[in-house]
Amino acid sequence: MTDVATYDGRIAIIGDCSGRDAHQTVDCTDMALAPGFIDVHSHSDELWLVDGRALGKICQGVTTEIGGNCGTSVAPLYGEARVRKARDARTYRLDVDWTTFDEFFGAVERSGVACNVASLVGLGTTRACISGASDRRLEREELDAQTQLVREAVEHGALGVSSGLIYEPSRYADLAELSACAAVAREAGAARYVSHVRDEGDGLIEAIDEALAIGRAADVAVRCSHHKAAGRRNWGKVHRTLATIDRARSRGADVAIDAYPYVASWTELATILPDAIRRGGEAATLERLRDPAIAASTAMLLQFARDPATGGDSWHDILITDTGSDRNAAFAGYRLDEVAAHWRLSPARAAIRLLVEEELRVDCAFFSMSEDDVAAVLTADFCCIGSDASARAFEGPTARGVPHPRTYGCFPRVFGRFVRGRQLFSTEEAVRRMTSLPAQLFGIANRGEISDGAWADLVVFDPRRIVDRATYERPFVPPEGLRDCFVNGTAVLRNGDYTGARPGRVLRGGQ
Template identity: 40%
Template structure:
């Protein structure tokens, strides 16, 4: 007698081995049997013609606040994602010190999410998330930018010994409360004010708890190889395992460099060092428009940034210093601009023409008018590089996006389609249609590989005794539908999703169940 039996599906167990036909029996939230369960009884799902796989693990997510705004995690769970790694790129929801809280409250887009910021520590944040309920499991990282802002604000200098110790203390607390490691966003303030030595010292604390160092590295274009080497050095010197975030090469002049950056990963691994990476399967990136400004513009506070933006002398300096690649203005398209929604989907070049201004003036004016809260989609990667990275055996899948929904407070702007389409896109476009990798390898990159990296010993594979995080998809129809100009679209072919043995997606529809857990580091 089982609580549920998934019958007649083609099992891809997450290990990379060939698919096989079997039934899967679930009891008390875990996988109790795999094989011929014809004689067994219990509620059943007819999976004939479908693939039965472990639930997908989004290795790089930004759903920290979004899951509190809408715990149904619509755009992720409908992709088959059953676990998200949050707190990436140096930004985490905790610790929420008075200084960080003040910064949060100035973010207009955060205010629209209507989330009560009533926690302080990582433990309190995770407790709030679990008490509210959430559709999928959550793995937390602590953001270096968050703890640096908490201790030092946005000052461009090295920390004092007391400040360094204060940051270490915040990391210790977060690790003791369940964080899996520390993330950095080394192109964003205030993380990019940190030198390598600071990051090594802080990562040493992470390593003492068996945690990982996950990094949006210091450069993904001209400085790609130097930035990868820095991340590897931080890991080697600190003892922390390294995860390179959304691995890519930006700018036509840098296309092909990923072959050399992947060689750096191989060399480090050959010497016994644990370094891996993740990617999203698109040729466009996404972040804030303010990230195009040089580091000195972000020093101090947002109010100071806004004052600088309207200073004629500062604007003149910016024109000389902003190192923008060829085609930047046309390749950069607005995805979120609440004061000018008519600009969403348009390039900076087009907007400049509409405003009868040059692109620099347009950028500075838009940032000032929108309180610096403008998001963009930037094209700049090559399809060949995407395939090269995907074929590397130590590359995982990560959306680099929040859980969104085509309704309510999470339906804003024209966000990058990766929020809705990352995992079905790998399965449909790259595995089935283009055969860049096999379906079994695609599933491995989404399941057992990230689970192994995170130390999740009871998830990521379809084996008896594992938690029943399961995604059932149609291998013939699974595909992404989200587009750059129409991104709020759920994918096709994700038929059923179970989290901890509970059905969250049934026949492609959300049941409203919230069985997810906050998975604390053991």
């Protein structure tokens, strides 16, 4: 039996502590003691300010979150980026009173947060700062201004750049723009390009190739986010992309992925709209959808795209999780075909009506993946776990709608469903994918392992029992089998109860 002693936030002794005095002892007999889990793919961002308790993550054993994913970050906020963030924040009655990462991180430190936090800088956000919603290539001066924002963000502690190439306006960035930004991030000391790639469905293979090409052009590490093949006709493609990444790695490229253990993704309903409708920003999109002729032709295109005869997924595969206003809030938890039946409209027409009435603010879970693909991705030894969810509580302002269950169950589910259930890999391998691997892939220093002098981020769980309990129907349920959680040596969860402590630190540059 080995003892682990912590002092002043760090691990001080690993070995025999018998006969020594301790302020507090924790008996871990028959339990697993692991480094705290690192959630590399969080969208908490400003929610750290809304509810710093981060209960939904703490209950899973997450002690560090990396935000700023998918091209959107909480800073820098100029121009259109500021307008958008202010609108998002209004849902939570939060004042956006910061502009730079330095100011935002300072605000988080003042308000306090239960877990450690770090962030990438989103290239959709920096683009919106410079050229708003525009869908064109940037002028030379605009690109220079954008890279200057990237440089400043890295100097303030961002761990790298992220892109979200299905979102407005991140998707209008081409290989040259993305590479230029990633190269500047490298010069400033954060050589990481993290991407929600351009296409996770029909164009997945090409999209992964593009991410790898940006890594080569900018000479940076590449992290492909929430790796998956979406849509029935694309199932199985992950075997090809995993082989591509494997080959790149064997040639010396620093490429890795993250994933969550669910078959449903979770994003904006607006992502189903055709490119021509989404171009030019939200106001332009809404104006088009309000035009009856354009709405009718868009509905036809959508209906065709989801035609089972062409391998399309069914409308029943779309579950509404949240709406921007209260007007249609009662539809949260319902499938799109059910909303359509309620309104006596075709599903495509119902989707458009919902988008117009909610001014595009509709979030949905899309049941678009095969579990065999999810298993293949999780098994790759360069895959770490990322929830793709923000830190929400079980009550209060962040407990809106019917969030994707990964918000409250992602990490325990890996153990319950894929370690014990499908027996894909050992408990130790699962822990590695949540701790030392992500620390190494994202440059988080002195965390992710139990070693002399490392920060005392620790979790105690029962490997025979740990399992998620949150479901699509009832997400607000904590997992089972995870007993204690410590952040920087301070207990945030003891015997399954929250202590209310907020010992988290902002990890600028991973430190």
